[in-house]
Amino acid sequence: MRSPFQLLLDLFDEPKPVPPLPPDPRPALALDDAVAPQGFRHPQANREAVLGKVLVGYHFRRVKRRTIGFVVGPEGLTVSAPRWVPLAEVDDAVKKKSRWITNKLSQARERGERIEAARIEWRDGASFPFLGEDVIVVLDPRHAFSEAGAMLNTDAQALPGVPRCTLHVGLPHTAQPQQVRDVVQAWLMRQARRIFTERLDHFAPQLGVRWTRLSLSSAGTLWGTAQRNGAIRLNWRLVHFRMAVIDYVVAHELSHLRVMDHSPRFWETVATVVPDYEHLRGQLKDEPLPPW
Numbered sequence: 417m418r419s420p421f422q423l424l425l426d427l428f429d430e431p432k433p434v435p436p437l438p439p440d441p442r443p444a445l446a447l448d449d450a451v452a453p454q455g456f457r458h459p460q461a462n463r464e465a466v467l468g469k470v471l472v473g474y475h476f477r478r479v480k481r482r483t484i485g486f487v488v489g490p491e492g493l494t495v496s497a498p499r500w501v502p503l504a505e506v507d508d509a510v511k512k513k514s515r516w517i518t519n520k521l522s523q524a525r526e527r528g529e530r531i532e533a534a535r536i537e538w539r540d541g542a543s544f545p546f547l548g549e550d551v552i553v554v555l556d557p558r559h560a561f562s563e564a565g566a567m568l569n570t571d572a573q574a575l576p577g578v579p580r581c582t583l584h585v586g587l588p589h590t591a592q593p594q595q596v597r598d599v600v601q602a603w604l605m606r607q608a609r610r611i612f613t614e615r616l617d618h619f620a621p622q623l624g625v626r627w628t629r630l631s632l633s634s635a636g637t638l639w640g641t642a643q644r645n646g647a648i649r650l651n652w653r654l655v656h657f658r659m660a661v662i663d664y665v666v667a668h669e670l671s672h673l674r675v676m677d678h679s680p681r682f683w684e685t686v687a688t689v690v691p692d693y694e695h696l697r698g699q700l701k702d703e704p705l706p707p708w
Contacts, residue, residue: 462475481498540554547657586599608632644673
């Protein structure tokens with residue numbers, strides 16, 4: 417048995433070298449496997465699933481319906497199921513839809529990034545789309561414009577690639593971003609009502625229908641609605657798009673006054689006045705708009 421004195425000496429001895437470990441015969445871990453999987457998480461996520469290499473946190477709800485439903489929105493995946501469906505069956509359904517889910521989530525994330533990139537800093541020199549063209553905001557405190565506090569100027573001699581339209585806003589250069597945004601929005605809504613009225617009057621006789629009332633909407637995802645009594649509701653933000661896209665939405669809603677569904681007969685009705693509606697419909701879905 418070693419004495420306490422010998423143990424103390426051992427503490428100050430140089431440590432003996434440790435032999436190196438033998439090489440690991442297993443192949444090195446690929447970088448894609450070494451990092452954490454890409455993830456999508458709904459703000460109200462209460463269940464998770466690993467779909468391939470993607471971790472998906474989704475919002476699960478029990479609702480009154482006959483089948484399991486899947487909805488991918490800006491916030492992520494929502495799964496709805498009847499109360500009698502066991503969780504194991506829900507998990508299995510999620511895995512079977514894994515390719516569709518991950519593709520839709522990736523598209524939603526990409527679209528969200530594009531929308532965020534389109535966000536406008538409301539100040540002198542800001543740019544926003546109007547009828548498919550960029551318009552530059554010019555704060556002009558010398559004038560109090562009668563047309564919703566702003567006036568559009570067009571330079572027909574503008575160089576290619578340079579915005580030819582400026583919106584002169586009757587505000588001082590010290591105006592707050594909220595003030596600039598409100599004046600521009602008021603001007604856009606006024607233009608929207610004028611343009612929509614003109615296009616409704618243009619297409620209604622061609623479709624053999626009569627509209628009775630126009631109201632403007634600020635809905636986040638709904639571009640328009642039509643009621644049997646002829647009332648039309650259109651999203652004012654449509655004025656960001658070029659006129660052909662606006663025409664498609666106007667013709668779409670007027671066609672509902674003849675066919676109140678989305679049957680083949682409805683799309684045939686739309687095609688009588690907007691033959692390339694499928695192309696325009698795609699632009700309506702794909703082009704990001706500045707968030708308001």
